[in-house]
Amino acid sequence: MTPAYPDTRPHALSVSELNRQARRLLETSFMQVWVEGEISGLSRPSSGHWYFSLKDQKCQIRCAMFRGANQHIRTLPREGDQIRIRGKVTLYENRGDFQIIVEHMEPAGLGALQQAFEALKAKLQAEGLFDPTRKQRLPVTPKHIGVVTSPTGAAIHDILTVLARRCPAIPVTIYPTAVQGKAATSEIVNAIERARQHNAADVLIIGRGGGSLEDLWCFNEETVARAIANCHIPTVSAVGHEVDVTIADFVADLRAPTPSAAAEKVSPDQQDWLRRLNEQQVRLGHSAQRLFKRLENQLGHLGARLRDPRRELQDKAQRMDELDMRLNHAMRQKIEQQSLKTHHLTLRLETQSPRKMITSTAEQVGKLNDRMQAAIQHNLRQQQDKLHLQAQTLNVVSPLATLGRGYSIVKNATGDIVRNTSQLSKGDTIRAQFGQGHISATVTEVEPP
Known part of the structure; x- marks a missing residue:
């Protein structure tokens, strides 16, 4: 019997275990990276995801940009484009492929978006849309605040939190819109138009939270800029963080570095109001005390000059009693007259009662x-x-009576009455009608008249 020896070989990982550990190592070592290179082998299957390689003169790396991220890209990438991407380094375990999951993509260098931004900025500035003289003043104490932003983003939460803290009594209307992606531009324009037609708000905050230049690009569109410029409601641009600058910031009547700062700028501080109210209350109390003292003095002077009103009230009461008795007497006379008149009319009615006339008629x-x-x-x-x-x-x-006396009417085959034998020939069929019934016969002989 062969003795059993222990296995001294080192533990071997499975391929799946190795790939899983490698993936964890990559994802923890590289949280997020920016990489620049040339697109190669671009593929856009029907699923909406993008797959490509990013290469330079020596190496390349595989990349995947899923539909949720690439739907915000305004210009579709092409083979050979120089781009910059932001994403997470990982490993596709099924094939063991080292790759980057792309979250953001933009042209390399200055970029087309930045060039478009500068071109539109120069155009609108030349038209005078940035001129400080055309900007409207914000109301010191707004009666109604409008907000054009996403109803689910962090910006609206920040704005409402600040407004609730500073002045919760001011009503707020949210005009919901997308603030990122291809449809955002038209939705923002429509939201501003809805606020303009609603005409409830006397100040309008337009904005969103921070992001990349591409994320904020809808606020760099010409149609959005012109919608803000044509809005008769004073507007506050609150797009991104303090370092973010958009065309909307230049066109709006006021630029706020953040959505929270915009809420601060348009709303009065209720604590300041309470302080001012307390000051006014103290001043009002002092004024009231002085007024009461003056009125008290006036009342004392008038009281000394006032005659006893009881005598005049007694005279008025006696006069009212006299008028009451005269009124009762006149009413009784009027009632007696009307009763007598009613009695006479009743008698006349009885003498001329319609019952008698009805009976006679x-x-x-x-x-x-x-x-x-x-x-x-x-x-x-x-x-x-x-x-x-x-x-x-x-x-x-009646001919029927004649037939009843023994006569008959003879008709030929066509139904004509036979009045002469010349109308018949031998062999003709005739029909004879009597007073009771009729017969059909055949002519066997015809005698001339």
């Missing part, structure tokens, strides 16, 4: 009805007698 109607019924019966009998006489006369001249 009903009797006349009854008599007329009897006469009408008699006349109808008499006329009906006359018409019946006349009809009977005409029927007898008609019966005398």
